[in-house]
Amino acid sequence: MRLLVAALLLLVLAAGCGDDGGGEVEPGGEARLRVLDTAGVPSAFLEYGVQKGFFEEHGLDVEVTPSQGGAAAVPAVVSGDSDIAGSNVVSVLLAQAKDVPIKIVAPGTFVQADEQQDFSAILVPEDSDIRSPRDLEGKTMAVNTLENVAELTAKESLSKQGVDVSGIELAEVDFPDMNGALTQGRVDAAFQIEPFVSLGLKEGLRVIDRPYVGTKPGLQIGSYFTSERFLAENADVVERFRQGVADTAAAIGEEPADFRRFLPEASEIPPPAARAAVLPEWKAENDPASLDLTAALMERYGVVDEKPDTSDAVAE
Secondary structure, rough: OHHHHHHHHHHHHHHOOOOOOOOOOOOOOEEEEEEEEEEHHHHHHHHHHHHHOOHHHHHHHEEEEEEOOHHHHHHHHHOOOOOOEEHHHHHHHHHHHHOOOOEEEOOOEEEEOOOOOOOEEEEEEEOOOOOHHHHHOOEEEEEOOOOOHHHHHHHHHHHHOOOOOOOOOOOOOOOOHHHHHHHHHOOOOEEEEHHHHHHHHOOOOOOEEEEEHOOOOOEEEEEEEEEEEEOHHHHHHHHHHHHHHHHHHHHHHHHHHHHHHHHHOOOOOOOOHHOOOOEEEEOOOHHHHHHHHHHHHHHHHHOOOOOOOOOOOEEE
């Protein structure tokens, strides 16, 4: 993560925040918008909005490109290769703390407030001797990326249950590979998200903790962001994107079953997993309390030396 931020700073200095290949148009005109989002449920959310015409209603031709993860999307936006991208909140706040010129423009995923509806889970093999969170001390746990939202929420949720998280060794493993790593004994536990949680449970894995909701019910996990340059030159386009996100969020809230039917079309999620998966929640507005808590966790667990100031993280 620290190497990524250093590379971002070089990008800013060398590229001046990128080209003009995106959505610059006259206010109210048609605009083509290139958007990166994490492959799976997050990118399917945008694809659903595109298919339903919510972005078109706001004069946008949105091209969605699935990406490997939020942290990798930051350089694409800074360089101008993408106009807007989806990312976990930690990656955005970390980049902003290092003076990378980006702004949050719309909310992404939230964990639901219902403690039984968390789309994250710490999983262990069925025959594991890990029977409670405290049994994780001294064990190896897979996370998709170090110094990111998975690590922070896992440590916070477990710490609140009396676990000495300094005794847990973390290993980077991609989400699609985690369940296999567990069954093969390469790690003792894994921080997973849907649909891999449901797939793992079907394979006999067990849940030890639900870290997102354990950190804060209703916690904002994701966000959409753009470069300050693109925002300054395309404020109307960005606002219309925000409105399209809000419309898509409202539609899924009203008819989640329709979105579940759409998931296999827009991702590699098989229909049974799409029907069983616990979905994130999407909202029309960012949650300042979640951003502030995330910033505090970044300082608490050593991702940054000083808590980031979130007062200016979101574009007005």
